[in-house]
Amino acid sequence: MVSSKELVSLKHETQKDILLYINGEFKSSVSDKTIKNINPFTNELINQVAEGQVEDINLAVAAAREAFNHGPWKSMKLNKRMEYIYRIADIIDEQVEKIAYLEALDTGLPISQTRKMVSRASENFRFYAGMVENRLVGDAYQVDDEFINYTIRTPVGVAGLITPWNAPFMLETWKVAPALATGNTVVLKPAELSPLSANLLAEIIHQAGLPKGVFNVVHGYGEIAGDALVKHPDVQLISFTGETKTGSTIIKNSADTLKSCSMELGGKSPIIVFEDADFERALDACIWGIFSFNGERCTANSRLFLQEGIKDKFIDALKMRVANIKVGDPLDAGTEVGPLIDKGHFTKVKSYLEIAKAEGTEVIGGDIPMEFARGNFVAPTLILNAENNMRVAQEEIFGPILTVLTFKDEEEAIKLANDIDYGLAGYVWTNDIKRGHRVAHKVEAGMLWVNAQNVRDLRTPFGGSKSSGIGREGGHYGFDFYTEQKIIHVSIADHHIQQFGKK
Numbered sequence: 001m002v003s004s005k006e007l008v009s010l011k012h013e014t015q016k017d018i019l020l021y022i023n024g025e026f027k028s029s030v031s032d033k034t035i036k037n038i039n040p041f042t043n044e045l046i047n048q049v050a051e052g053q054v055e056d057i058n059l060a061v062a063a064a065r066e067a068f069n070h071g072p073w074k075s076m077k078l079n080k081r082m083e084y085i086y087r088i089a090d091i092i093d094e095q096v097e098k099i100a101y102l103e104a105l106d107t108g109l110p111i112s113q114t115r116k117m118v119s120r121a122s123e124n125f126r127f128y129a130g131m132v133e134n135r136l137v138g139d140a141y142q143v144d145d146e147f148i149n150y151t152i153r154t155p156v157g158v159a160g161l162i163t164p165w166n167a168p169f170m171l172e173t174w175k176v177a178p179a180l181a182t183g184n185t186v187v188l189k190p191a192e193l194s195p196l197s198a199n200l201l202a203e204i205i206h207q208a209g210l211p212k213g214v215f216n217v218v219h220g221y222g223e224i225a226g227d228a229l230v231k232h233p234d235v236q237l238i239s240f241t242g243e244t245k246t247g248s249t250i251i252k253n254s255a256d257t258l259k260s261c262s263m264e265l266g267g268k269s270p271i272i273v274f275e276d277a278d279f280e281r282a283l284d285a286c287i288w289g290i291f292s293f294n295g296e297r298c299t300a301n302s303r304l305f306l307q308e309g310i311k312d313k314f315i316d317a318l319k320m321r322v323a324n325i326k327v328g329d330p331l332d333a334g335t336e337v338g339p340l341i342d343k344g345h346f347t348k349v350k351s352y353l354e355i356a357k358a359e360g361t362e363v364i365g366g367d368i369p370m371e372f373a374r375g376n377f378v379a380p381t382l383i384l385n386a387e388n389n390m391r392v393a394q395e396e397i398f399g400p401i402l403t404v405l406t407f408k409d410e411e412e413a414i415k416l417a418n419d420i421d422y423g424l425a426g427y428v429w430t431n432d433i434k435r436g437h438r439v440a441h442k443v444e445a446g447m448l449w450v451n452a453q454n455v456r457d458l459r460t461p462f463g464g465s466k467s468s469g470i471g472r473e474g475g476h477y478g479f480d481f482y483t484e485q486k487i488i489h490v491s492i493a494d495h496h497i498q499q500f501g502k503k
Contacts, residue, residue, distance in 0.1 A: 018049040018195050020056055020219060021202035023063035024212035030055040035192055035219070040108035040339040041330055041375045049195045052220030057187070057228040060216040064158040064185040065234045067213030074155050074183040082129045085181050087208040089125035092118065092173075099200055103169055104330040106196040108339035108376065109293060111331055114169075121173040127458045128181040128478075135476040136182065136483070146495040153483040155183030156260070157236035160229045162222070162250070163198070164241045165191035165341050166296040166398075172201055175239050178473070180215065182482045187235065188217045189226050191242075193341050195219050222246065233257045237481065240264070241298070243396070244422075244467045251470070262471040262481050264298065264463060266396040267424030270417040271301035272407075272439060275309040277429035278451070283317050285453035286402075289427065291325060291380050294338055295400035296345075298468075299425040299447070299454055303393060304404045305413055311406050318382060318404070323366060325380045337400055339375035346376035349399035356383045356392045356403075365401075388416050396422070410435060418444045424464035427453065446472070 017034070019026040033051040038044070052060075067073055073081065092099065099118045104111040138151035159179040163172045168191060179186050190198035202217045218225050222242075230238055230253045237260040240250050244265040251261050271289060273282045289301035306314050330338035340346045356363050365381030383403045386393050393403050407413040417426060426445040430436050433450075440448040446464035449455070456462075461472035471481060 017047055018199045018219065020050045020052055020060070021199075021206070021215070021217040022056070022060045023067075023216065024206065026202070026206075029053060029220075030059070035195075035221075037106070037195055038342060039105060040341055041105075041372075043343065043374055043376070046105065046196070049192070049219050052189075052218035052225040054224065054228040056218050056220070057189075057225055057232060060187045060218050061158060061229070061232050061234050063213035064187050064216055067211060068155070068157055068185040071185075071211050071213060073185060073211055073214045076183075078133065081183065082133060082181070084208055084210055085125050085129040085177070088205060089122040089129075091204045091207055092122035092125070095200070095204070096122075099169055099197060101331070102196040102200060103194075104338070106194050107165060107168065107341055108330050109167070109296075110335040110338050112333055112335070113292060117167050117170040121170050123458070124170070124173040124177040125181075128177040131178075131476055131479075132181045136479060138485075146491065146493040147489060148492055149487060149489045151485055151487050153182070153479060153485055156482060156484055157184060158234055159184040159186050159482065160232070160235040160238045160259075161186060161188045162226050162229065162238065162240045162242070163188065163190050165194035166293060166298075168194040169197035169201065171241055172198055174473075175241075176201070176215070178478045178482050179239075180210075182479065184237075184482060185214050186216065187229060188215070189222070189229050190217065190219060192219060192221055226250075227253060230254050230259070231257065235259065237261070239473070239481070247469070260481060262463075262473055263469045264473070265424075265467065265469045266398075266422060267298045267300070267464065267468050268303055268394065268396050268420055268422040269299055269301050269425040269427070269445065270303045270305055270443065271427040272305045272413045272417060272429065272443075273307065273310065273314065274410075274413075274428075274430040274432070274435070275307045276431045277310075278431065279310070279314070279317075281451070282429040283314065283321065285427065285429070287318070287321055287325075289453050290402045291322075291337055291400050294340060295349075295378075295380075296341065296398050300398075301425075301427050301453075302397065302401070302403060303417075303420075304402055305416060306404065306406050307413070308406050308408055315382075315384065315404060318402075319364060322364075322380045322382060322402075327366075327368065327377060327379060328372065337380055339372075339377050340399060341376070343376060345398070346378065349378050349397055349401065352392055352395075352397045352399075352401060353378075353381065356386075356390075359386070359390045359392060361386045361390070361392065388419055394420055410439060414439060414442045418442075421467040422464070423466035424468035425449070425454070
């Protein structure tokens, strides 16, 4: 826990302006422009953030390119490079409370949840260090007694990483760790709405002593700094997490320079609860899956499909539980749902409540206490009597709002779950394990959980289908993105060579 003395120190620290981190130095943007960083709980100014422009991206990419081409990072002995990666993880562990506090302050996420996220961040670095040490392997192909052919994996080059504002520190490390561990250099463009943790990551990596230019951070707006990073010819790959429309634009803009792209995009994930499911566990999972992270999570189970036989009982239980969710100050350890990231997103999420009413649904949500009126609060809300073709059932809201629908049988549940553009995640609850497997096989999504709520295994592939993304990261699957596979053909005998032009 953060002591009162540490709290005073942290408050003082957050008042410092945030700088860019380029070639091992913290510096202002070339233009000296800044972005106001606003506290979502009070809508008051936290600090100013250097606003990166095209010129700043150019400087960061040049530093990363120089570090990749002429620095020691990619050619460093594996055990030496992994020492740096493990050191980063150790420093994160030493600062868990500080990072969790800054994350809660910056994003509105409850501190009880940011603590768990930050703990996972250090694990990302340790995990990928271990993966590189043990699973970055090639194949050998012997051809009779004349050849042996083998594959190796080499770093791609400069990795452009664009990260979102929900769970920013965890998601930044989820990309930075494999990129660095495999020998690439990095330019990180974090979300402009959550700069505190990205700045702290730069400080941590600086403290770990990585060579200059290996890791760089350029804050700024996506349409300026992010766009410049995507279009830069010296950036070999782009990993992006964010909304589908932006992901589509990034893919188009990266085409001219033939970049590899990994896209983890939007979601409108179904949770399907059959009549024979463990009622209480399914209820717990459903509520956690949509209302944790303030509902601002890509894998949220935002569409609940209830089999008709349990509809009334389950909805009654939902109403009771949702009414008791504690909404409040994200720095209060007892808070379960905090404010949304900013006024713009708050307005968007609130607009869906009006859309729901206009579509003829029943909207059930509590009132926000007057003491929290300054914050971007949306009460945990249920949308009942919805149809699958309604906007509230088809569009990603990205807030603490659950749309409830019903189904008759397994066939209809699958049909309704798949009748949508998105395909990121899905959840199936049933005590008929054969049916659980059948439904999981048929739901169109990149990740399915049966009788479980979004418990991640870092060894497994992460990603979606349809409008929810392209590519997979996680485990050794990320090697296909963060490394190039090279085949080496070696002659071990005097094989036949055609002798053109010889008399």
